Amino acid sequence: MTLLSVEDLHTHFISRDLDNQIRVARALNGVSFTLEAGRILGLVGETGAGKSLTATSLMGLLRPPARVVGGRALFEGQDLLAMPEAQVNALRGRDISLVVQSPKSSLDPLTRIGDQLIRIHRAHRKVSEAAARDRAVEMLASLGIPDPARRMAAWPYELSGGMAQRVLIALALMNAPRLLIADEPTTGLDVTVQAQILDLLRDLVRRTGIGAMIITHDLGVVAHYCDEMAVMYAGAIVESGPVREVFGQPSHPYTANLIGATPERLRLGGPRTVGGPPPNLFRLPEGCAYRDRCPQAGPDCAQTPPDVALGAGHIARCHRVAA
Amino acid sequence: MTPILQVENLQKHFPAQGGRTVHAVNGVSFSINPGETLGVVGESGSGKSTIGRAVIRLLKPTAGRIRFQGRDITTLPESACRPLRAEMQMVFQDPWSALNPRIRIGELIAEPLLLHTKLSRSERRDRAEQLARRVRLTTELLTRYPSELSGGQLQRVCIARAIATQPKLIVLDEPTSSLDLSVRAGILELLAELKAETGVAMMFISHDLGTVKLISDRIMVLYLGGVVEYAPAAKVFADPAHPYSQALISAHLPADPEAVLRRHVLEGEIPSPIALPPGCHFASRCPVAVPDCRATAPELRAVHGDTAHQAACLRIAEGANRIPEVADG
Numbered sequence: 001m002t003l004l005s006v007e008d009l010h011t012h013f014i015s016r017d018l019d020n021q022i023r024v025a026r027a028l029n030g031v032s033f034t035l036e037a038g039r040i041l042g043l044v045g046e047t048g049a050g051k052s053l054t055a056t057s058l059m060g061l062l063r064p065p066a067r068v069v070g071g072r073a074l075f076e077g078q079d080l081l082a083m084p085e086a087q088v089n090a091l092r093g094r095d096i097s098l099v100v101q102s103p104k105s106s107l108d109p110l111t112r113i114g115d116q117l118i119r120i121h122r123a124h125r126k127v128s129e130a131a132a133r134d135r136a137v138e139m140l141a142s143l144g145i146p147d148p149a150r151r152m153a154a155w156p157y158e159l160s161g162g163m164a165q166r167v168l169i170a171l172a173l174m175n176a177p178r179l180l181i182a183d184e185p186t187t188g189l190d191v192t193v194q195a196q197i198l199d200l201l202r203d204l205v206r207r208t209g210i211g212a213m214i215i216t217h218d219l220g221v222v223a224h225y226c227d228e229m230a231v232m233y234a235g236a237i238v239e240s241g242p243v244r245e246v247f248g249q250p251s252h253p254y255t256a257n258l259i260g261a262t263p264e265r266l267r268l269g270g271p272r273t274v275g276g277p278p279p280n281l282f283r284l285p286e287g288c289a290y291r292d293r294c295p296q297a298g299p300d301c302a303q304t305p306p307d308v309a310l311g312a313g314h315i316a317r318c319h320r321v322a323a
Numbered sequence: 324m325t326p327i328l329q330v331e332n333l334q335k336h337f338p339a340q341g342g343r344t345v346h347a348v349n350g351v352s353f354s355i356n357p358g359e360t361l362g363v364v365g366e367s368g369s370g371k372s373t374i375g376r377a378v379i380r381l382l383k384p385t386a387g388r389i390r391f392q393g394r395d396i397t398t399l400p401e402s403a404c405r406p407l408r409a410e411m412q413m414v415f416q417d418p419w420s421a422l423n424p425r426i427r428i429g430e431l432i433a434e435p436l437l438l439h440t441k442l443s444r445s446e447r448r449d450r451a452e453q454l455a456r457r458v459r460l461t462t463e464l465l466t467r468y469p470s471e472l473s474g475g476q477l478q479r480v481c482i483a484r485a486i487a488t489q490p491k492l493i494v495l496d497e498p499t500s501s502l503d504l505s506v507r508a509g510i511l512e513l514l515a516e517l518k519a520e521t522g523v524a525m526m527f528i529s530h531d532l533g534t535v536k537l538i539s540d541r542i543m544v545l546y547l548g549g550v551v552e553y554a555p556a557a558k559v560f561a562d563p564a565h566p567y568s569q570a571l572i573s574a575h576l577p578a579d580p581e582a583v584l585r586r587h588v589l590e591g592e593i594p595s596p597i598a599l600p601p602g603c604h605f606a607s608r609c610p611v612a613v614p615d616c617r618a619t620a621p622e623l624r625a626v627h628g629d630t631a632h633q634a635a636c637l638r639i640a641e642g643a644n645r646i647p648e649v650a651d652g
Contacts, residue, residue, distance in 0.1 A: 220576030263533030275505030277473035
């Protein structure tokens with residue numbers, strides 16, 4: 001069974017304007033992807049594309065005015081979005097874990113890290129304090145934290161950025177989840193530390209066979225640590241597939257432009273890159289959301305583009321892509 | 324050819340709690356030639372930004388010598404620095420906080436002209452329009468406020484301000500780090516054009532190795548406030564000599580799944596700049612360190628007789644500077 005299958009997920013921000021008119025920001029517009037156990041999926045896109053919102057939507061962590069207005073998120077066949085709250089609560093932190101951005105602000109500053117690890121374990125499992133402590137020490141050790149027994153007593157402020165990120169990953173793994181979602185796990189860390197953290201994540205997936213989704217804006221991370229990738233633009237996945245396929249033959253014009261903008265492919269003095277602020281989610285154009293920037297756009301782009309299968313699981317949502 | 328900027332043995336210390344001292348920059352020497360872009364790379368705490376600010380005298384150096392166009396500006400009083408800044412400009416990382424939110428874009432771009440030239444109001448306005456067009460901003464933005472522009476547009480405003488007085492040197496401190504990939508590409512393209520057109524020298528400070536490789540002529544690699552390697556950009560990436568450069572460059576992830584990674588893993592954490600270890604500052608994490616490394620601080624030396632390529636490592640002379648590779652998972 002597919003570990004995670006997200007089907008046509010729609011999330012809107014629904015609020016009232018000053019003149020009491022209802023305003024709808026269409027932040028997610030039909031996000032669909034699948035993630036198999038033992039694989040790493042990279043969800044990439046620029047600011048405002050809806051990467052983090054995809055994670056919070058499917059984990060049921062949205063707060064008003066954001067609301068899921070359509071779609072399904074099947075975790076091992078069960079729809080997370082249709083489940084009663086109590087059942088989702090039992091899954092979250094146990095079978096599905098989220099490693100959020102900014103490690104320093106995501107740890108409880110007034111609790112020693114050992115107690116935080118023990119607390120999350122005992123919230124989901126009937127184990128003794130001593131057993132939970134043993135597991136916590138073991139977990140810190142497996143993440144390469146030196147002198148783990150002593151580190152259990154450390155306060156969050158005493159940790160460097162890399163250490164804090166490891167502790168957050170330890171928290172996410174305490175209950176041996178089957179799905180791990182990591183939102184920008186290495187943003188803000190130095191490159192040598194980034195490599196250590198990503199190595200850890202990859203070893204974990206290879207060793208335990210869990211599925212992982214890495215949300216990132218860094219195509220280098222995707223290129224070297226992910227098996228599959230999904231490219232987001234304006235709340236929809238415009239292209240997805242095996243990493244080598246997508247990099248080798250980027251087919252959606254947005255993906256081609258994005259990959260062409262990486263320092264490795266950029267030719268200074270060559271043709272100029274198309275770039276700009278994220279599109280206005282209150283006034284997305286009909287049809288393809290990228291058509292007002294797309295150099296290849298034509299009249300047919302006002303119609304909703306089809307998902308074109310390019311073989312080997314490589315899919316692009318564009319009128320211009322020939323199958 | 325006289326270099327635009329010559330820095331000798333620059334040191335900058337900051338006071339820390341309890342009467343201690345943060346050794347942010349410890350004896351850095353380098354030069355930038357006209358039209359040259361020097362990339363400065365290193366991880367957090369390596370002193371990159373401190374050096375950038377010291378060379379244009381936003382910070383007063385603790386020791387050392389800074390020459391700008393041959394003139395010693397190390398101890399120039401603040402009043403004498405001001406006119407100098409028409410010729411040396413800076414672009415900061417965060418364009419949202421670098422611009423006064425209550426001044427319109429047109430006036431922001433014209434501001435350096437007001438400070439440094441005798442142009443009339445209408446001449447300044449014309450010149451601001453030219454500058455806006457040069458950095459590819461539509462002139463209708465000139466009447467807007469910074470909050471109405473995107474990050475990429477604001478960074479273009481900062482660049483327009485920096486080139487307004489036709490400086491000889493621009494220090495760019497992480498100018499693209501807070502921008503999205505496609506926006507970043509546009510800024511890099513603009514910088515390359517400006518360099519080709521005006522021959523302005525640049526000091527490009529960044530932790531993003533891919534960007535630095537693309538835009539720099541030479542690269543200076545820093546570790547704990549000291550230069551560990553100083554070489555032409557291609558050389559640093561193809562054949563890094565210092566063990567730290569090797570580890571740093573191997574940790575860089577090019578956005579290309581076909582690129583083969585040569586992985587080196589560093590143990591331990593960067594020492595505190597308050598209590599610097601004696602000898603080579605990298606010795607505590609260096610896989611090829613010998614007792615000598617902890618005793619004497621190595622100097623920058625030509626690598627195998629190549630004076631363009633310099634590195635500060637004792638073990639290069641004996642050919643023992645290669646750190647072991649780890650198989651890529």
